[in-house]
Amino acid sequence: MGVPSIVSDIQRLNKFLLNDGINCLVTKLNDSCEITKQLQKLINYEDLRKRLGDTAQKNIVSNFNAKTYVAEIKRLAREF
Numbered sequence: 188m189g190v191p192s193i194v195s196d197i198q199r200l201n202k203f204l205l206n207d208g209i210n211c212l213v214t215k216l217n218d219s220c221e222i223t224k225q226l227q228k229l230i231n232y233e234d235l236r237k238r239l240g241d242t243a244q245k246n247i248v249s250n251f252n253a254k255t256y257v258a259e260i261k262r263l264a265r266e267f
Contacts, residue, residue, distance in 0.1 A: 188237070191237075192205075192210075193212045193222060194213055210239060
């Protein structure tokens, strides 16, 4: 079983790894009220915790390996 995540909205990383409501919950950067709301969702809804965690784990296992990770990091580095 994967672990459900609450993450800040960092667009370059989100495009690469994260899908809000699919494999994580995304919040505005440094918004403690929104983080609290998302955390409360995970506390209250076991099915949401399980679905987000399972989907995140499946995504990582099936789509990411050392080769694709290095290629994407190089691409991101060129953008900076």
